[in-house]
Amino acid sequence: MPDSYWLTTLGCPKNQVDSDKLVGHLQAQGLAASPSPEQADLVVVNTCAFIEAAREESVDTVLALARARRPGARLVVTGCMAERYGDELARALPEVDLVAGFGVPVALSSKPSAGGVLPPSVSRFDLLELPRPPASAPWAYVKVAEGCDRRCGFCAIPSFRGKQRSREPASVLAEVDALGVREVVLVAQDLASYGRDLGRPRAIIDLIAAVAHEVDRVRLLYLYPSSLDDALVAAVLATEVPYFDLSLQHVSRPLLARMRRWGDGTRFLARIRAIRAREPEAALRSSFIVGYPGETEEDHDQLLAFLEDAQLDWAGFFAYSAEEGTWAAGLDGGVAPGLMAERMDECAELQDRITANRRAELVGRRIEVLVDAPGVGRSHREAPEIDGVVQLAGKLRVGELAQVVVTGSAGPDLEAEAILGSGAGLAPATFDAVAPARAAG
Known part of the structure; x- marks a missing residue:
């Protein structure tokens, strides 16, 4: 039997993409996926340090x-904490055989230096450009850039992601084609700035159109508000x-200025209303930090008022x-932990309603829903893994795009029934073999 691996992924969608690349790398070495960590020859943890x-x-x-x-299995820690x-991590966790930062190959036979960290002489490999296996679901994240040039006051990511x-674009499109999915979710630390480092400040617009030509759905995560212009x-x-x-x-x-970020509630509301004026069916999501140093009761009240006015579909x-x-x-x-928790609860309770x-x-x-799993789908309003889902009644195959009627709701989730004969092309129950649908044009 071939040697086997087990990979656990923690953190954000960008980490999931890195893990997919690691899977492709390990499989290229002849390793097979293990059914459990207890049976694996190589156990890998892709960590988060946000x-x-x-x-x-x-x-x-x-x-x-x-x-x-x-006994005898190797344990490797990679990802943001490793980088x-x-x-320090290698010294604190003697149980670990190898701490592999970015660009350090992960392999069953890798030999660590003293302290469990590979030396700089080890040839680097680029996760961003590594191939990955075809997707096992009808959607996939695709990372289009690494690192971030912004210097938000609260964020350490540029210090270790660079x-x-x-x-x-050709590299991104080749990956999209190889994945064989119907929905692509584009991700990056600062997605709207894609291409600026290449001297193409608006490259994201052309990339969106190019990816949309290859798949049925393109979704974008993490848009910095100052970059969200009309184009x-x-x-x-x-x-x-x-x-x-x-x-x-x-x-x-004032608090956003302390965060070293652009904008305010008035500008954000104006942009949200402009989007909904152009497309009433638009879904909007955002995330907010509660308890940033200097946050006052007035600041918190402004956030609550904004949530009420904006009526976002989703917020974290x-x-x-x-x-x-x-x-x-x-x-x-600094905001006391107890007060921070109270403010968090107030925001979450309001947004849940x-x-x-x-x-x-x-x-x-x-x-219209994309069937992600038996009995579970998503419309354009739900991003995978972070938003609610549509619970489906009726026989719809995984990978199918189908018209359904919403029959009920339960908090963040919807219930719906299939409209007979509405599928936009059937897909087999095992999605791996499905080629991406091509958009017209």
Whole structure:
């Protein structure tokens, strides 16, 4: 039997793409996927280091897998924690055989130097450009750039992911074609800035159109609000997937200035209303930091008022985490953890009500869904893994695009029944063999 691997992925969609690339790399070495970590010859953890809670989860996962692995199996830690804390992590976790930062190959036979970290002489490999296996679902994330040139006060990502480095469009399109999916979700740390490092400041618009020519759906995650101009809005609407994920973080102008970010609630509302005026079916998502140093009750009240006015379809809230090496780590005006938790609860309670109401308004409507799994689909309003889903009654095959009628709602989720004969081309139950549908034009 061939040697086998087990890979656990933590963190954001961009990490999931990196893991897919690692899977392709390991399979090219002749390793096969293991049914469990206990049976694997190589156990890999792709870690997250974005905030303290993510780091704690990463360490807990590594320790759990160290206990679970069979005798003689190698344990490798890679990803953001490995890059950010390489030597320190290797010393703190003697259970780990190798700490592999970005560009360090992960392999069953890799030999670490003293301390468990590969030396600089090891040839680097580029996860951004590595091939990946065909998708096992009818959708996939595609990372179009690595790193970030912005310097938001709370974010440590540029310190270990580096400056923005965009892929050439041909490389992105080749990956899209190889994945064989019906929906592509484009991701990057600063997606709207794709191509600026290549001297093409509006390359994202051309890329959206090119990807839309290859698949049925194109979705964008993580759009910086100052970059969302009329041309980019038009490019998104032209794909017929009117979904806008705006990285707003807050709405108080003084607090956003302390975050080293652009904008305020008035500007954000104007942009949201302009989008909905052009496309009433547009879905909008954002994320917000609660408890950033200096956040006052007035700032918090502004955020609550904005949520009520904006009526976003989806929103996530994150408690501020002081990150070593960031500008915000040295700011005064820290918010007490108890007060931060109260503000988080207020925001979440309000947004849950808004989301539930917006979902209930869809009852009785006819919508198109992509069937992700048996009995589960998504319309243009739901991004995979982070938003609600559409629970489907009726025999619809995985990978099918079908018209359904919404019959009910339950919080973030919808219930729907298939309209007989409405499928936009049947797909087999095993999606791996499905070629991507081609858009006209």
